Amino acid sequence: MTGLAPAVRSLAATAAALCAVIVLTASPVQAGPEPKAPKEFVALRTVDPTIIEEMRYPTGHNFVGEPVDGYRQPLCIVTRPAAQALRRAQRKLLRQGYSLKVYDCYRPQRAVDHFVRWAKDLADEAMKREFYPQVDKSRLFADGYIAEKSGHSRGSTVDLTVVKLPALPTRPHVPGEPLAPCFAPKSQRFPDNSVDMGTGFDCFDTLSHTVDPRIQGEQRANRQLLNGTLSGEDFVNLPEEWWHFTYRPEPFPDTYFDFPVALRSVAGH
Template sequence: MPRPLPLAGRSPAASAAPSVARVLRRLALGATAAALLASLTPAPAGAATASTARDGAGGTSRAGEPRAPREFVALRDVAPTVRQEIRYFTRHDFVGERVDGYRQPLCLLTRDAARALRTAQRQFLRQGYTLKVYDCYRPQRAVDHFVRWAEDLDDQRMKGEFYPRVDKSRLFEDGYIAERSGHSRGSTVDLTLVRLPGLPTRPYVPGEPLTPCYAPRELRFPDNSLDMGTGYDCFDTLSHTLDPRIKGEQRANRLLLKRGLEAAGFENYAAEWWHYTFTPETFPDTYFDFPVSRRSLGGR
């Protein structure tokens, strides 16, 4: 969601893992997890990759668009097994349309944040889960789109799912919408966990009946993720990570995600179970506006 997070110290990183083969034998993971873990084996020292070969700083493209500084990478180049369901590239979001600045369904992050996600992913794969990201870097033009939408009180098309109990006129006052977002700094990510092998989530059909994001799992819009008690981007206090009304398996799932990400250096925003920031941030005071696109990384 759009509110920035406070800067805080980095949590201890996860300790070095034993060899992939030994872990797989010990935990008896299936072929799916084995293949995913193998694909996360680091490249030899000094090897050039798409995420490390860039040099230079951010600037402007020939078309006049802002470009990402060299510290940004595509998550797929660093942690290819992390699943991506970039909601703001679709119409299944609280706005009800593709959000400005999302040219491709792509997760861009600072290199440090992407590497930390790779560390967390390795640990989750050993437990039979995979991370799935909903949103990563978010350009300022997307945040501006949210602000315009929030100011248009007549546009209530997605209320039935994303903010059933919140009057749209209070979205700013209640903190659900703001003029700046920590996502625009490049080290914040919205994500969840999927139990392997995990079938894809079905596509959203614009105009289909909406169900409250806090409804029981079997009634909510289907998601292949673990049951976290609410859907993603649910404007409701039930989305608070440690809300006492969330109990049993739902609470355990939130804590599983939280502990795994904290071990890799991320900090949770307490009002949203899905929202994590890697600390220390690479750009703690800079809000970028380059589009979500491979071209923003220089085409690499």
């Protein structure tokens, strides 16, 4: 019996240690507080509530086909200088019977990471017919449609369009509804209350290039109206996307933020 005692005690100690490991492993990890935006960020609606907000990434109607990580609320958050410049552009358009409409503004890094994961999943092509019907999904990185960093995460880039007033609301997207190519005639595309820009928002196609020569007539004039109005307020267009503009100089040219898109991220400034 005495010869077995040390072994028994050793076995008991081992079992106790194992139980402690199991308990520690099973304990929930306490998440830290969500990061908040620097004081230079604002909700656009607090600077100009007349600008229409139709945020696409908190919904399932986008190229991913589901709400995107980091978008807690359908809200446009931007740096204050960009918001003030948008307000000045809006004043010009209102006098002409138009309004700006934003699709996306500040974009957290976790959302960009979601885009990257989706792009690497070549089997997920649920939204291909609408957003990238002529592009092989394996080419999205090489062709520049998806990247691991986005200027949106710096807070001064917006995706937007122009709406003729009075504006009727765009109807909600119905999951599973038939999809039409983003470059189809406007009457066949997903309904949008914006003017006809030749393609829908987030159309992965060369027709989305701002000055593509195939875009003529009213569509070209509408792009010029948007581009001319915003360039007059220090926004620079991305030539590959008629909807994409960055305010210059950027307050945070080298910082990619990851606070969630939610009112509480900018509350209390």
